[in-house]
Every structure is written in structure tokens, then in C-alpha cells.
Amino acid sequence: MRVVRRTVLAATVAATATLGLSTGQAAATPSVDTIVNGILSITPLCQGTIDELIIACTELEKLTPRFPVMLDMNPIGTHLVVLGAGLTEDGKIQPVLEQRLEAALRAAERYPTAPIVVTGGVPRDGITEAGAMKEWLVSRGIPPERIIEEPESTSTVENARFTNDVLLERRATGAVLVTNRDHLERAMINFRQAVDARIPVAGIVAA
Template sequence: MKIRRILSRLLFLLGIIGVIDTLLLFLYNGGINLGTILPGILGGLLILCGFGKAFLQKSMPSGKARQWILKTRRGVIALSLIGLISFLVVEGAIISNSQPDQVVEVDYLIILGAGLNGEQLSWTLRERMQKGLDYLERFSNVKVVLSGGQGPGENISEAEGMRRYLVEQGISDERILMEDQSTSTMENFRFSKEILVQQQDYRDSERVAIITNDFHLFRSKILARRNGLIPVGIPSPTPWYLVPNVYLREYFAVVKSLILDW
């Protein structure tokens, strides 16, 4: 009973943390999206479960109705444990793969898009572009594929926004290849691979550098390999106040990609 009481209080505390996380994200202009509101939703459910358990203990019916409620509760607990185990395994893989691979010179670099505000790079995309610029300046023979289509609130494609940034920083247009049709990470790599195979000096056996955010690197490598690429990961940093938000959201994105993105 003592262990159950500790576990119940821990879940209740996690629920409060989830709600606070969502409120902080709103205060820091995290935007309204699944990653922003999901911690609050899950936190609210955990808090309700804590109150719900106390309510059931006081008003639990007798006989068959009581047995049905207890069986349902055991089923919910079992599913929750399975979900928790999968969450820990996937998050462990996301975190362990967020570190950069050994930096080596390759023939091609792919930078994944991350949103524009009209025609201006988002903070996240600017961080990725700075990483890309550093790499391109270090290795002057590398060509870059800029991958990202045009989405809501964007006046141009993400690829075009990235191209303008690099050209303004002194990178020659001759080193830039644009992929401006993708709307997802899977399409980023599928369409980028189509561009790469059209290059005379590209070989399937060579490594390709990939720049994206640290939390996104694990899934990006998986999808890159599914499209026949050999990835070298170069992560860009994520703001501290978005870390709980994006790592939680990435868990669901990884599960979705493992099942659907082929």
C-alpha cells in the first residue's frame, strides 16, 4: 500500500509539472501546437486520475459493478505501464542520438527546413542555418541540399528562405541544390535523395551530412536510412524552455514514423 501511495503521489506531481510546463510554454511564446498543449493535457489527466481514485474509493459500488470497475482499472494500469516503458525506451534513444557524430568532410550536406515567418527564418531554422554555414565554410567543396516546402504563414518555400540566407553570407549559388516540395521529414529525405541521384558525382555508398535539431536527429537518421542515405548527424541546439515540449512531442512522432513512414 505504501508503494501505491508513493506512486500515486508521484503521478499527481508529474501531472502538476505537465500543466506548469504548458503554461510556461505559452508565456515564452511557444505557440499553440500539439507539443505545447500535450504536457498540459496529460498532466490534467494524471491529476484527474488522482482525484478519480479517491472518489471511487468512497463511492465504489458492490457486486458485479465493482468487479467490472476493478478489471477496467487494472486494464488501464497495464496499458499505462506498457506506454510508460515504450516512452522511456524511445526517449532514451532520442536523447542518446542527440549528440553529434564525428565531423567529417562529405560531398553533400542536407539541411532540413524548420519554418518561416513570412519570408524570415524562424529561430529554429536560423540555428540550423548557422550550423550549416559553419560546415560549408569549413569544407569549401561540399554542396548543400536545402530541403523544405512552403507551408501556412510562409510567403516562400523554406528552401528559398534558406538559399537567400546562405547567399547573403557569401555561399555561392553553385554549391546550393534546392528541394522545395517536401511537407514532412520523410519527404525531406525522399525528395532530397531524388536530387542527389541526379548528380554525376554522387554515389549511394558515400555518407551524407544532415543538419537538424538535436531532438529530431534520431528520427531523421532512421528516415534517411530508409531512403538509402548514410547519415552523419550534425545537431543544432534547442532553447531550454522548449526542451520538455519538443522531446515529448518527438516521442509520438517517432512512433508514427516507425509505423507509417516507409
């Protein structure tokens, strides 16, 4: 894995050099971090079907609440994907999920043409995570027709697999995951494995 990480890092350094950036600049400037993350999300080494490369690329990314560059480049084809978390027994949203939704709302308002997928099953009191998330977003001004529910998944792996079916059907050109910092790296790995190199996957930390 160490050799794989060195190979990926070398490719990233070469790519940033073509943009007139340095790895020192990337470490110092958050906006440049998002550019480096964007390069990692589209480089062939990272978007292949080899798990070791997917993991190495993802581990090299700097997790950030800043919006990924793919939303600026293609805000129509890029889908925001909000990952669910357990509801209370009476079907209410808990603080960890509200953090994800608040981050998704900021992105949705900044990029009003980006479709939104809410993913999560595990119903409580007849309400799925996806259903509760959609209701929360609609109550804050997001048009309901902009939101697609994926209400069957019960784990992050299933979030990725079932959402991939949605993205494939909708001919999405990219996916930006929204979840908490301690969950995002694992989620990006699972989603990058699920999309099978078809589209790039990036992430937003719910701060």
C-alpha cells in the same frame, strides 16, 4: 529490439577495437564519439534495409555538433543537407531554422567543397523553406551555385524521399544532415530508410 541493439553494439565494439579504441574512451572523448558514429553509419548491419537495424544503430549514436568523419574523408562527394522548418507568415526564417543554418554555415566554411542541399517546401508569402534557406546562406557568402534546392517536401519523411532523388542524381557518396537535437535522430532514421543502403548518412546537431 533489445537483441538487435546488443548485436549492433557488439559489432561496434569489435570495429572500435580494430582502431585501438575502447567504448570507455568513446564515452569520455567527443572526438572518438564521432569515430564511433562513423562506424555505425557504414557498418553493414546499420546500412541494410531492415528498419529494426536502422533504428537500433541510430539510437546508439551520440548526437553531437561535431563534424562527422565522412566530411574529412570525402568532402566533395559528401553533401550537407539542411532540413527546413516553418517560416513566419510573411516568409521569414524563425529562430529554430536559423540555428540549423548557422550550424550548416560552420560546416560549409570548414568544408568548402561540400555541396549543400536545402530541403523544405510549405511556402509562406510565396517563399519556400528551401528558398529562404538558400537566400540566408548566400547572404553570408556561400556561392549560390553550391546550393541545391529541394522545395517540394512538407514533412521529414518527404525531406528524406525527395532529397534522396537529388542525392541519387548527383551521385553523392554520403549525406550529413543538419537539424536540431530533438529532430536529428528521427531525420537520420528517415533518411537511412530512404537511401536504401546506397550511401551512409550522418548528422550534425544545430547547437
